[in-house]
Amino acid sequence: MKIILLVNDGMSDQPCKDLGGKTPLEEAKSPNLDALARLGMCGIMDPIKPGVPPGSDTAHLAIFGYDPFHYYSGRGPFEVLGCGGSLKLQPGDIAFRANFATVNEDFIVLDRRAGRNIPEAKELVKLVDGYIPPSAPDVNVYLEHTVEHRLALLLRGPGLSPRISDVDLGQSKVKLNECKALEDTKTAVQTAQMVNEFVRNSYDVLSKSPLNKKRRIAGFPPANVILLRGAGMLSKMQSFGERYNLKASFIAGGALYKGIARALGMQEIPVPEATGKFNTNTLAKGRAVVANLKENDFIFCHVKATDSMAHDHDPQKKIEMIEKIDKMVGYILKHVSLDEVVIALTADHTTACSTGKHTADPPPIAITSSEVINDDVVRFTEKECAKGRLGRILGVDVMPILLDIVGKTKKFGA
Amino acid sequence: MKIILLVNDGMSDQPCKDLGGKTPLEEAKSPNLDALARLGMCGIMDPIKPGVPPGSDTAHLAIFGYDPFHYYSGRGPFEVLGCGGSLKLQPGDIAFRANFATVNEDFIVLDRRAGRNIPEAKELVKLVDGYIPPSAPDVNVYLEHTVEHRLALLLRGPGLSPRISDVDLGQSKVKLNECKALEDTKTAVQTAQMVNEFVRNSYDVLSKSPLNKKRRIAGFPPANVILLRGAGMLSKMQSFGERYNLKASFIAGGALYKGIARALGMQEIPVPEATGKFNTNTLAKGRAVVANLKENDFIFCHVKATDSMAHDHDPQKKIEMIEKIDKMVGYILKHVSLDEVVIALTADHTTACSTGKHTADPPPIAITSSEVINDDVVRFTEKECAKGRLGRILGVDVMPILLDIVGKTKKFGA
Numbered sequence: 001m002k003i004i005l006l007v008n009d010g011m012s013d014q015p016c017k018d019l020g021g022k023t024p025l026e027e028a029k030s031p032n033l034d035a036l037a038r039l040g041m042c043g044i045m046d047p048i049k050p051g052v053p054p055g056s057d058t059a060h061l062a063i064f065g066y067d068p069f070h071y072y073s074g075r076g077p078f079e080v081l082g083c084g085g086s087l088k089l090q091p092g093d094i095a096f097r098a099n100f101a102t103v104n105e106d107f108i109v110l111d112r113r114a115g116r117n118i119p120e121a122k123e124l125v126k127l128v129d130g131y132i133p134p135s136a137p138d139v140n141v142y143l144e145h146t147v148e149h150r151l152a153l154l155l156r157g158p159g160l161s162p163r164i165s166d167v168d169l170g171q172s173k174v175k176l177n178e179c180k181a182l183e184d185t186k187t188a189v190q191t192a193q194m195v196n197e198f199v200r201n202s203y204d205v206l207s208k209s210p211l212n213k214k215r216r217i218a219g220f221p222p223a224n225v226i227l228l229r230g231a232g233m234l235s236k237m238q239s240f241g242e243r244y245n246l247k248a249s250f251i252a253g254g255a256l257y258k259g260i261a262r263a264l265g266m267q268e269i270p271v272p273e274a275t276g277k278f279n280t281n282t283l284a285k286g287r288a289v290v291a292n293l294k295e296n297d298f299i300f301c302h303v304k305a306t307d308s309m310a311h312d313h314d315p316q317k318k319i320e321m322i323e324k325i326d327k328m329v330g331y332i333l334k335h336v337s338l339d340e341v342v343i344a345l346t347a348d349h350t351t352a353c354s355t356g357k358h359t360a361d362p363p364p365i366a367i368t369s370s371e372v373i374n375d376d377v378v379r380f381t382e383k384e385c386a387k388g389r390l391g392r393i394l395g396v397d398v399m400p401i402l403l404d405i406v407g408k409t410k411k412f413g414a
Numbered sequence: 415m416k417i418i419l420l421v422n423d424g425m426s427d428q429p430c431k432d433l434g435g436k437t438p439l440e441e442a443k444s445p446n447l448d449a450l451a452r453l454g455m456c457g458i459m460d461p462i463k464p465g466v467p468p469g470s471d472t473a474h475l476a477i478f479g480y481d482p483f484h485y486y487s488g489r490g491p492f493e494v495l496g497c498g499g500s501l502k503l504q505p506g507d508i509a510f511r512a513n514f515a516t517v518n519e520d521f522i523v524l525d526r527r528a529g530r531n532i533p534e535a536k537e538l539v540k541l542v543d544g545y546i547p548p549s550a551p552d553v554n555v556y557l558e559h560t561v562e563h564r565l566a567l568l569l570r571g572p573g574l575s576p577r578i579s580d581v582d583l584g585q586s587k588v589k590l591n592e593c594k595a596l597e598d599t600k601t602a603v604q605t606a607q608m609v610n611e612f613v614r615n616s617y618d619v620l621s622k623s624p625l626n627k628k629r630r631i632a633g634f635p636p637a638n639v640i641l642l643r644g645a646g647m648l649s650k651m652q653s654f655g656e657r658y659n660l661k662a663s664f665i666a667g668g669a670l671y672k673g674i675a676r677a678l679g680m681q682e683i684p685v686p687e688a689t690g691k692f693n694t695n696t697l698a699k700g701r702a703v704v705a706n707l708k709e710n711d712f713i714f715c716h717v718k719a720t721d722s723m724a725h726d727h728d729p730q731k732k733i734e735m736i737e738k739i740d741k742m743v744g745y746i747l748k749h750v751s752l753d754e755v756v757i758a759l760t761a762d763h764t765t766a767c768s769t770g771k772h773t774a775d776p777p778p779i780a781i782t783s784s785e786v787i788n789d790d791v792v793r794f795t796e797k798e799c800a801k802g803r804l805g806r807i808l809g810v811d812v813m814p815i816l817l818d819i820v821g822k823t824k825k826f827g828a
Contacts, residue, residue, distance in 0.1 A: 014785055014786070014787065015784065015785070015786075015787060023787065044803065044805070048826055049811075049814075050807055050808075050811035050814055050815055051811055051813070051814020051815040051816075051817060051818050051823065052814060052818075052823065052826050053818060053823050053824075053825045053826070054825070054826060054827055055825050055826060055827020055828040056827065056828070057827045057828055058826050058827030059827065068826070068827065072826075072827060074828075075827065075828035097828060229828065230828045354785075355821070357821075357825075358825055359818055360814065360815065360818035360823060361786075361787065361818070382787045382803075383787055383788075383789060383790075383803060386789060386802075386803030386805070387789075387790075387801070387803075391805055391806070392804075392805030392806065392807070
C-alpha cells in the first residue's frame with residue numbers, strides 16, 4: 001500500500017461574515033473532498049498543540065513526524081533549499097526568507113509585498129545580489145527570487161549567528177523594523193548590523209532603479225526595499241525515506257514547501273504548471289500524483305494558494321481554490337484504488353480570511369482507504385470532520401497513523 | 415476582544431439515583447448555559463490528565479495555564495492568601511487549610527465540618543490564635559476564619575518543612591489522624607510534632623469553651639478541634655497579567671479561589687454578596703462581570719456552591735445552584751457582544767453527589783464567541799458537550815485556546 005498526503009495550505013478557516021457565517025470549505029462545492037470524508041475516517045488536528053498558531057514550516061515538520069520543538073531553526077533554510085536555484089546551502093550559512101516590499105522615504109512600510117506581482121523581480125535581484133556589508137568584508141550576501149514578492153537570502157562567512165530579530169514584522173503601515181541581536185553575543189550583534197546594512201543598501205539601490213520608476217508610472221507599488229525574516233541554520237535531520245523506509249517524492253509550487261521536502265531528502269516530481277499561486281494547475285498535480293505512484297511509496301502534494309487567498313482576505317477566491325483542489329482529488333480518486341492507496345487530506349493550519357492570519361483552530365483531516373473504519377462524516381469541513389472517529393489528534397500523530405495503515409510500523413512489545 | 419472565564423466548582427456530576435440516573439446539569443433548567451453551548455464550541459476537559467481527580471487548587475492552576483505538577487505545593491498558601499485578612503504570607507511560612515471539626519473524647523471525628531455553619535467561628539479562633547508549640551518556642555501559629563467551617567493557618571519560624579501528612583483525612587467516623595513527617599528530615603519531624611501539639615491544644619481549649627456548650631445545647635455539633643491539611647509553601651509564579659499580556663481581574667467568594675487569583679496577581683472585583691456559599695448572589699456576580707469588562711481584558715468568575723452541594727450529597731440543591739448560575743450567564747449574555755467577548759464556561763472538576771467526592775470524569779466546557787466554529791451541541795451537559803468539536807482537551811490547553819481566539823498568541827514558525 002502507498003501513501004498520498006495532500007496538504008492544502010491554510011485551507012480551513014473561521015466563520016466569514018461575507019459568507020453568512022460559513023467557512024470557505026462549507027461554501028465550496030467539493031464532492032470529491034466530501035467523498036474522501038465519507039469513505040474515510042475524519043478528525044481535527046492540532047499541527048503543533050492546542051492553542052498554538054502554527055507557521056507553515058513548523059506545521060509541515062510536525063505532519064512529517066519531525067517534532068518542530070526539536071528540529072525547527074527558522075524558516076530561512078527551507079526557503080533557500082526551496083529555490084532550487086544557484087543558492088546551495090552550506091554548513092554555517094544563515095538563511096532568510098525575504099520579501100520585496102514598498103517603503104516611503106521615512107521607511108514606513110506601505111506594502112510589505114510590493115503588490116505581490118513583480119515581473120521585474122529577477123532583474124531587481126541582480127542589483128543587490130552579492131552585496132558585501134561594509135562592517136564585514138568577509139561576508140557575502142546571496143539573493144534569489146522564488147515566487148511573486150518572495151526571495152531567499154543567504155549570509156555566508158565567519159562570525160554569523162541566527163539569533164537575530166526579523167526586519168519584516170508581517171504588517172504594513174509600520175516603520176521598518178531594525179534588526180537586533182536576540183542574545184548578547186558578538187556574532188549576533190555583528191550579524192544584526194550586517195542585516196541592517198544590507199536592508200539600507202537595498203533601499204538605496206532599488207529605489208533608484210528605472211524598473212521601479214516604470215512600476216510607479218504603471219500604477220504599481222515600487223519594489224524598493226528587501227525585508228528579511230526567519231533567520232536560521234539548518235538542523236541535522238534523518239531523511240524521511242530512511243526514517244520510514246519509504247521511497248518518498250513531492251509535488252509543490254511554493255519554495256518553502258519544496259525546501260522542507262528537500263531538507264528531508266524527498267525527490268521532486270516536477271510539475272511546471274504548479275506555480276504556488278492562484279493560477280496553479282491543480283489537475284496537473286493530480287495527474288502527476290497518479291503517474292508517479294507506481295514508483296513511489298509516498299507522495300506529498302502541496303497546494304499553496306488557499307492560504308494566500310485567506311491572507312488576502314478573499315473568501316470567494318479561497319472557495320475557487322478549494323474547488324480546484326476538489327477537481328485534483330476527483331482525478332486521483334478516479335485513477336487509484338483505495339485497496340492499494342491511503343489518502344490523507346488536511347491543511348497545515350487554519351488561515352482566517354477575516355484577519356488574514358494563521359490561527360490555532362485545528363484543521364480537518366480525512367484518512368481514507370479501504371483498510372480504515374470509516375465514520376458518519378460525509379462532508380470535509382471544519383465542523384463535520386470534528387465529529388469523526390479520528391477525534392482530535394496532533395500533527396506528529398499523522399505519519400504514525402498512516403504508516404500503520406500501510407503496515408510499516410513496528411509493534412511495541414510482544 | 416476580551417475573555418470571560420466562568421468556573422463553576424464541581425458543577426459536573428455522575429448519574430444520580432435520586433434523579434433517575436440523570437446528572438444535576440441534565441435535570442436543571444439552564445437555557446443560558448445551553449445557549450453558550452449552542453453558540454460556541456464544546457468539549458470535555460481533563461483538568462489534570464485522564465483518570466486523575468483534581469483538587470480545586472491544582473485544577474485552577476492548570477486552567478490558568480500553570481502546570482500544577484510544576485507549581486503546586488499544597489493548598490495552604492492559597493487558602494491563606496485568600497483570607498485577605500491580617501495573615502500575610504512570608505517566604506518560608508508553612509501555610510495550611512484548616513477546618514473546625516467535631517471529635518469525641520476518643521478523638522473519633524464525628525463531623526469534620528462541625529455542622530458547616532459556625533457563627534461563633536471568629537470568637538473561637540481567638541482562643542487558639544497565636545499558639546506557641548512547646549517543642550518549638552521560636553515558632554508561632556497564626557489562624558484566621560474564612561467561610562463556614564474553614565480556616566487558614568500559618569506556621570512561622572525556623573526549622574519548618576511542608577513535607578508532612580494531613581491531620582484531616584477528608585472523612586468523618588475515623589480516628590483523627592496523627593501528623594507524620596513525609597520525609598526523614600529533622601525539619602519535617604519537628605514540624606509534624608508542632609502540628610500535633612497545636613491540634614491537641616485546640617481540642618483542650620475549644621472543648622471547654624462556653625460557646626461550644628451553647629452549640630451543644632442548641633443541637634449543633636461543637637467546633638471542638640481544628641484539623642489541618644494541605645501544608646505548603648508558595649511557589650514563585652510569573653503573574654497572569656505579565657505572562658499573557660492581559661489586564662486580569664477576578665470575582666470569587668471562596669478563600670481558596672481568591673487566594674489562587676491573588677497569587678497570580680489578578681485584581682479583585684469586590685462583590686459583597688459573593689459569599690462562596692449557597693446563598694451567594696450569582697446575579698450580582700454577573701452584573702460585576704459586565705460592569706468591569708471595559709477596564710479588563712480577562713475576568714475570572716468563580717461560583718463555589720455547586721461543589722459544596724455535591725459534597726453534601728444534595729443533587730436538588732445542586733440543581734438550584736446551577737439554575738442560579740444560569741441566570742448569571744443569562745445576564746452576561748444579554749449585556750455583552752459575542753463579537754467582542756469570548757466566554758468560556760466550565761467546572762474545575764466533577765463532584766459526585768453520590769459519593770460527595772471529586773472524580774476524574776472530565777467536566778464539560780463551552781467556548782463561545784462569534785469567532786469560533788460552533789458545533790451541533792445544544793445543551794451544556796456532561797454527555798452532550800462530549801460530542802462537540804473541542805473534543806477532549808486538557809486543563810492547560812484552555813488558556814492557549816482562549817488567547818488564540820482573542821489574537822494574543824504568537825505564531826510558532828513562519
